Each structure stands twice: as structure tokens, then as C-alpha cells.
Amino acid sequence: MTTTLSTQQAPSLACASPASREKARPRSKYKAQNEQDRCVACGVCVKMCPKDAISILKGCYAVIDEDRCVGCGICEKNCPAGVMHKVTR
Ligand code: SF4
Ligand code: SF4
Numbered sequence: 909m910t911t912t913l914s915t916q917q918a919p920s921l922a923c924a925s926p927a928s929r930e931k932a933r934p935r936s937k938y939k940a941q942n943e944q945d946r947c948v949a950c951g952v953c954v955k956m957c958p959k960d961a962i963s964i965l966k967g968c969y970a971v972i973d974e975d976r977c978v979g980c981g982i983c984e985k986n987c988p989a990g991v992m993h994k995v996t997r
Pocket of ligand 2: 942946947948949950951952953954969970986987988989990991992
């Protein structure tokens with residue numbers, strides 16, 4: 909059986925773009941923060957972050973993009989040096 913949507917049932921073509929939906933989402937009250945002076949730049953957190961929010965700055969230490977970070981804490985759990993922390997924004 910084929911179902912046809914009437915104009916009233918059809919989804920609006922004016923839906924927000926994925927980028928604007930991302931922006932509209934409420935921010936987590938948590939974020940990641942690391943002790944850059946103790947970071948050994950191993951890159952584990954970069955690989956584990958589901959939001960691509962971490963990069964290694966000039967091979968020296970990890971930096972976190974707070975706008976991308978959702979405060980999931982995965983980087984904290986996996987940092988072998990114990991220098992990544994989930995903190996309140
Ligand atoms: S808390 Fe989650 S989203 Fe934020 S930097 Fe760590 S792994 Fe990425
Ligand atoms: S996992 Fe820890 S030690 Fe390794 S780069 Fe990330 S913050 Fe630095």
C-alpha cells in the first residue's frame with residue numbers, strides 16, 4: 909500500500925539546517941579542561957573525543973575547543989597522564 913502525504917501532513921521545507929540545530933542545542937554544563945603544563949601530548953584524547961574538540965598544539969599539549977566540547981568526560985577517563993578533567997563551565 910502506498911501512503912501519500914497531503915500538503916498539511918508533509919514536513920516543512922523550512923526545517924533548520926543541521927548547523928543551526930547544533931547551535932540551538934543547550935550547552936552542557938560541563939566541559940573538558942587539561943593541565944597543559946603536565947600534558948605529554950600523547951594524542952589519546954584527540955582520538956577518543958567524539959566531537960573532534962581536541963587538538964595537539966605544535967606537538968606540545970592538548971587544547972580543547974570549548975564550543976565543540978559536550979562535557980562527556982571520555983577524554984578524562986582515557987588520559988593516561990591524568991591531566992584531563994571534566995569541570996563545570
Ligand atoms: S569532554 Fe567529551 S567532548 Fe569534551 S573534549 Fe572531552 S571527549 Fe571531547
Ligand atoms: S590524553 Fe592526556 S596526556 Fe595525552 S594529549 Fe590528551 S591531555 Fe595530554
